[in-house]
Amino acid sequence: MQQHKIVSREEWIVARKALMAGEKELTQAREALSRQRRELPWVKVDKPYLFDGPSGKVTLGDLFKGRPQLVVQHIMFAPEWDVACKSCSFWADGYDRMAPHLAARDTAMAGISRAPLAKLEAFKQRMGWTFDWVSSGDNDFNYDYGVTFTREQMDKGEAQYNFGTTPPYGDELPGISVFYRDDSGAVFHTYSTFARGLDMMNAAYHYLDLTPLGRHEEGLPYPMDWVRLRDQYQPAPVQASCCHG
Template identity: 55%
Template sequence: MNIQNHPVVSREEWLAARKQHLAREKAFTKERDKLSAERRALPWVKVDKDYHFQGPNGELKLADLFGGRSQLVIYHFMFAEGWDEGCPGCSYLSDHIDGANQHLTHHDVAVVAVSHAPFAEFQAFKRRMGWKFDWVSSAGCDFNYDFGVCARAEDVAAGKATYNYEKTDGSEEELPGLSVFYRNEAGEIFHTYSTYARGLDMLVGAYNYLDLTPKGRNEDEIMEWVRHHDRYAEEASSSCCHGS
């Protein structure tokens, strides 16, 4: 719809249209609640593999990432070895983690970002972004491959590489995703859920704001306009016009 020629009506007509749309919103909310319940009811897979990670104090096991909680959400952050900065899209999403963590850490949920690059390589970027959430490295283990955010060269060559549960021709070093785990009182760990691509939208609060506005997300391709949050000021400064 062309926003420049958007229909303008009386308050009474607007109210009638809004109530009609409200009925659809309520139906969608009920369907979303149902979908969330179905997600929680999915079967689990026991994690027996000995994954290891690198954190600020050395080696960590998967169990350590729970931080004493029973539920763990891992964001697979795109930052490969040799990169100077993280993926702008992953950074856009990650800008929302610290705010949520103020509440999640008190509700039996740990949120940890995991990247394939060696731990030391993304510390400067983390400081630059001002993030406080836990972010560890999976370098040297199969974690990123096993949870669908990295593809081995031989799998790409053989046409066996997958992303978002489908075969892909891509050969990117890393792709974004999210995986959820549960740890019971016996210390057993289970993989309960993973999502990729548009499944990550729900984590991006800024998109929910945009979806309420007249222009919406206003993008031709997903996140094409998104920058690292410290880059917007640079772009605004470089695009300033000065009268002659």
């Protein structure tokens, strides 16, 4: 960590207020972008997807639970894996308790992965998660919404991740998709985001962004190399005290 300038409280407030101007600009730009997002055109979902859920087969419409909006977390968990992706789990830890708050604003949330339901349920219990999580292992949902690619697509360089703007680094990748259900029961795809577009949905990262060290990922093999499943972190080493009493 670089050596920081030490100043008086008065000088610090001047510097902090200067930064605040930039923060306000960012907030206003984000609000404008959110308005543009809400104005995107929609695509009707005509394919009758069936998912495996704890109570049996469910449709995409069932996942709305009577609400008009649905946020789907594409959690990376391939059928042959024993656990979900550690990075997707990092996100899932953050949104697990959001469901009641989203429901209060007419929005349901669900995780969807290709692994069989038994594996999803076992991992969900291990992590202590409560959100709805269903298996898309018997349908094309993951492929249609750009988070899973066939071996042929990968070999031919035809995998289109993040709308073709980000080279895929595997055949199973993360994303978020949003859907709307009207009074007739018709479902529409309204939005999807991938790669760095997922960043703002991780509250832990944004808390780290407030700190002097930030995300502290410089020099790692890849940014999230440090991330572990929540129950796999080792206790932090005890730091030697700089003071003697």
